Amino acid sequence: xxxxxxxxxxxxxxxxxxxxxxxxxxxxxxxxxxxxxxxxxxxxxxxxxxxxxxxxxxxxxxxxxxxxxxxxxxxxxxxxxxxxxxxxxxxxxxxxxxxxxxxxxxxxxxxxxxxxxxxxxxxxxxxxxxxxxxxxxxxxxxxxxxxxxxxxxxxxxxxxxxxxxxxxxxxxxxxxxxxxxxxxxxxxxxxxxxxxxxxxxxxxxxxxxxxxxxxxxxxxxxxxxxxxxxxxxxxxxxxxxxxxxxxxxxxxxxxxxxxxxxxxxxxxxxxxxxxxxxxxxxxxxxxxxxxxxxxxxxxxxxxxxxxxxxxxx
Ligand SMILES: C[S@@+](CC[C@H](N)C(=O)[O-])C[C@H]1O[C@@H](n2cnc3c(N)ncnc32)[C@H](O)[C@@H]1O
Numbered sequence: 686x687x688x689x690x691x692x693x694x695x696x697x698x699x700x701x702x703x704x705x706x707x708x709x710x711x712x713x714x715x716x717x718x719x720x721x722x723x724x725x726x727x728x729x730x731x732x733x734x735x736x737x738x739x740x741x742x743x744x745x746x747x748x749x750x751x752x753x754x755x756x757x758x759x760x761x762x763x764x765x766x767x768x769x770x771x772x773x774x775x776x777x778x779x780x781x782x783x784x785x786x787x788x789x790x791x792x793x794x795x796x797x798x799x800x801x802x803x804x805x806x807x808x809x810x811x812x813x814x815x816x817x818x819x820x821x822x823x824x825x826x827x828x829x830x831x832x833x834x835x836x837x838x839x840x841x842x843x844x845x846x847x848x849x850x851x852x853x854x855x856x857x858x859x860x861x862x863x864x865x866x867x868x869x870x871x872x873x874x875x876x877x878x879x880x881x882x883x884x885x886x887x888x889x890x891x892x893x894x895x896x897x898x899x900x901x902x903x904x905x906x907x908x909x910x911x912x913x914x915x916x917x918x919x920x921x922x923x924x925x926x927x928x929x930x931x932x933x934x935x936x937x938x939x940x941x942x943x944x945x946x947x948x949x950x951x952x953x954x955x956x957x958x959x960x961x962x963x964x965x966x967x968x969x970x971x972x973x974x975x976x977x978x979x980x981x982x983x984x985x986x987x988x989x990x991x992x993x994x995x996x997x998x
Contacts, residue, residue: 724887732850732891734776736803744777744807751845753918754874754925755780758843759787761916761927762872766791768840771864773829774847775799778808784843785815785822796834798827830856834864837935842871848899849892858906865932871908873899873928896928903930 729735730743759780764770764787772780775797784795795815799805808816808824815822825833829851842861851857861871880894896913903911908930917924 724890727888728890731846731888733801734803735801736806740803744804747846748777748779750879751776752779753921753923754845754876756783757916757918757925757927758845758872758874759783761874761929762841762843762870764788764793764841766793768793769796769838770794770841770843771796771798771832771834771839773798773832773842773844773861774850775808775824776801776804776846778804778811780843780845781808781812781822781824785812789815789819789821793821795822796839797822797824798829798832799824800826800828802826828852830860832860832864836863837866839864840866840869842869843873844871845874848873849889849894854899854902855906858902858908862907862932867932867935869932871930871932873930874925875928876923876925878924896926900928903928907932907936909933 726739727743730737730740731747734740734743756779762770762784764784766788768788770784770788770793772784772795775781776799778797781795781797787793788795797808799808805824805826812822812824816824827833829847830853842865848854848857865871875896877896880889883889884894900911900913910929910931913926913928915924916927
């Protein structure tokens, strides 16, 4: 006997096969082209899954195609039970689940960020106990460019099929580097052969997959021992690639004036130090950033003054 869930997934795959075959369907005098429609909606939902028919289909597709990458990313991270772990772009949550199984006996925590509200809702539903009862897992709707975690707090970061969609590699690198502790490791798994196939179909029209560019950005923004290795999944025999990136020592910030900085200012200062270290910062940029920090500080002081006045009333 087929369950309702199995039946609905069979029906959706038959409908989609039909859509792919029919090149154009006239409906009430309007010509509907199902295949380009299908490609467009898959491309959008791979970048940011939505709570829609195609969003749900894309999530199932990810579980089917990418679970082995998620499993191997977690394995290659060498997570220890006391580690703080972050997954970027968790999608249907397969990686979160593997990582949780490692830290559940220890003091470690799993953090997940994804820019999709639908992914967040799914994770909150699927990991209800881990999030709300055990408080071992924390999931956020957030962009990689603004990770809601403190500086130097994460031991392991992993992501699969996600960097393709980052709006600015520079901002993403800076932010990941900020949250990673000295001595931490980031793992990225991908299947280059499969990527080429889905790219040809148009599924990645909203992404940029070049792993070499990604690796050179990692190096430029302070990550060390950046390398790619070729691996085979022990269970399925599928080949895949893994990119390692480590954060060893961080630049010394002691030369900077000591102040009680807010998180935003800390991030900017860290950015100046990193970019200076790697010779990436033009003099003009540095002056602008410093001005920006000063302006922020002034605004903060004005806000504090205002609060004080209001409290006196
Ligand atoms: C193709 S899916 C991959 C999901 C899962 N990691 C996998 O391999 O099956 C990409 C995921 O990254 C998320 N994502 C895309 N851009 C992002 C960004 N800038 N910051 C955080 N998450 C992002 C999307 O919402 C989506 O869930």
